[in-house]
Amino acid sequence: MANTTAPAPDTRDLPAQAGALLARLRSERTRVHAITNAAAQVFTANLLLAAGGIPSLTVAPGEVADFTSRSGALLVNLGTLDTERRAGIPSALAAAKAGRKPWVLDPVFVDASPLRLEFARQCLAGRPSVLRCNASEFAALACAEPSPGAIGAFAQNHRTVVALTGPVDRVTDGARTVAIANGHPLMARITAMGCAATALVAAFAALHGDALEAAAAALLVAGIAGELAGEKAQGPGSFQPAFLDALFTLDAETIAARARPA
């Protein structure tokens, strides 16, 4: 746990909060609409189902508003920025705004394409509840290295929560910062792990108004499920089913016992 600009939240609460949010997701079967990339759609849906939520995934411009309106939260992932999604995302964002739904932005590979960077900036102007990105993506968006100060300033300027994932995940709104050390190296060896975990951020944001706490709780749950899977897996192939099994059976006691704030 690190805190750069203000008193830290009592992080002894985070594991309990994560356990409670996971239990609520299972009982309320929260819907999440995910406009996500082609490589992430299946795993995102399966992660949400394993965690207790109900996913929908359509990207068609004429449909995304209806799907967003009946969901608790929206995920916008830019990993496949094709014509259909570029046309559909603004419609989904408008529906999220109209319905006061939380939404999460995942600007995948925004460092690799100027077109995508421009589109991501337009999305950011619509004020996501949470921006989930890695160090390279943050650097491209912020034109700055991802130092704790830069992340906090970016979050404050854009009135969002930045969830910067990596070996240690850092979640900040500029005033408060939570850092999570849970996870497993095999999480980086299967495609769409980060994309799919971001759907859990959206699901928890649907259930809990404090987006910083929701994001941190979701990343904690994903990191612990990753550790449990990593202990059983023989490699990245067996890791993925083991991760979904671990998430499906994860309980509050295990979360409390395994949480490692950084």
Added chain:
Amino acid sequence: MANTTAPAPDTRDLPAQAGALLARLRSERTRVHAITNAAAQVFTANLLLAAGGIPSLTVAPGEVADFTSRSGALLVNLGTLDTERRAGIPSALAAAKAGRKPWVLDPVFVDASPLRLEFARQCLAGRPSVLRCNASEFAALACAEPSPGAIGAFAQNHRTVVALTGPVDRVTDGARTVAIANGHPLMARITAMGCAATALVAAFAALHGDALEAAAAALLVAGIAGELAGEKAQGPGSFQPAFLDALFTLDAETIAARARPA
């Protein structure tokens, strides 16, 4: 087994028929062209391959007629109703009609989007061999609760077979009804299970002219594979590979021993 409007078929035959159709699928390597949603494509292909068939999946309007013409049956799933698929589906349906191929309609989430409901109704007018849906989707299409009477009337009016899936699957053409109680709760915890099982309905319909029997046999096979997988799985992650393994090795004896007409 339930029968609402006419003498029931001799359901002692259904397990034997399912075993025989599975054996024929393995020996004839029947082709199925599936225009299906983005989250279902991989699992649909893998289910067909595990069962013995040969899948093709293209959605491009300029190609779907050629792919349909060389296949034994067509599956049309509306789960990703993007521009490409909206343009391609009519072309595939025309090819199926021209080649007198059976085709199966899966109106995924038709209850969530007016645009999709309208498109599904246009498809229905083309008389699918089988309409596979869940209770919410049926209610949206039929503007009626899915009572046995309503399902039968809808099947008769649309001159199709309705395969309504749920904890108990009901398959009816209005005159005959078969109900199947096989299955496992984890089938609802992985994405595209229903979509993929519907591809097996199409495969069996390619092999057997009685669409009601083909649909019931396919759902029976999928349900039993689900039970076998559920007995081995630790959760939804390990359930999916176990399901494909079970389908790959399933034999007529196991089908006969496990079939549970409702």
Added chain:
Amino acid sequence: MANTTAPAPDTRDLPAQAGALLARLRSERTRVHAITNAAAQVFTANLLLAAGGIPSLTVAPGEVADFTSRSGALLVNLGTLDTERRAGIPSALAAAKAGRKPWVLDPVFVDASPLRLEFARQCLAGRPSVLRCNASEFAALACAEPSPGAIGAFAQNHRTVVALTGPVDRVTDGARTVAIANGHPLMARITAMGCAATALVAAFAALHGDALEAAAAALLVAGIAGELAGEKAQGPGSFQPAFLDALFTLDAETIAARARPA
């Protein structure tokens, strides 16, 4: 090992070369941009990650040139020939040419659609480093049965390497031919196995200027990983994770011990 037109390369070298290329892929974390079909995207990405590379998969016409430019090689798979990909592929090929990057063509199901055959021929005119296809696809492209002589002549005429996969894989540039007998029947029972293995051909071609040797080494590695997985799997479901695990842990000694030139 077969050699139809010239002295064979010393195939005792192939296993050592394959082991060395795999080690380099793991240490250099080579990027491969894959424009591939919808059913192959996830498995292609996961295969590359398991082998040590870094995949990207976008198909958007405005982005593929940027992604290709930052990659070591390009894969073009025609399995989903939708509007987006038809528009994006020429842009990616131009970027590969400008950056002198190797690129690999996989003309999936080119035997099933005249539109696709025409598009594949246009791609072929751009001189892929490697053409990976099966017997039916070769026959459609070459208007000739895939005899050793026809394959060699085709490779020479098109100044490419033909990697014809099947129970025995044959790789030829017209002057040299390598044949590989490794593999497992379950490789044909999961979707996109060949498509994903072709991404490994692209990764190895990024690391090694001799495209024939790179292609043969990649197919050898994939075939051995398939054998190892086949020995553990209960069916096609458990085969896929076992394959990725085997690829992740495969070492030069195992490659040397298992290589079976045909």
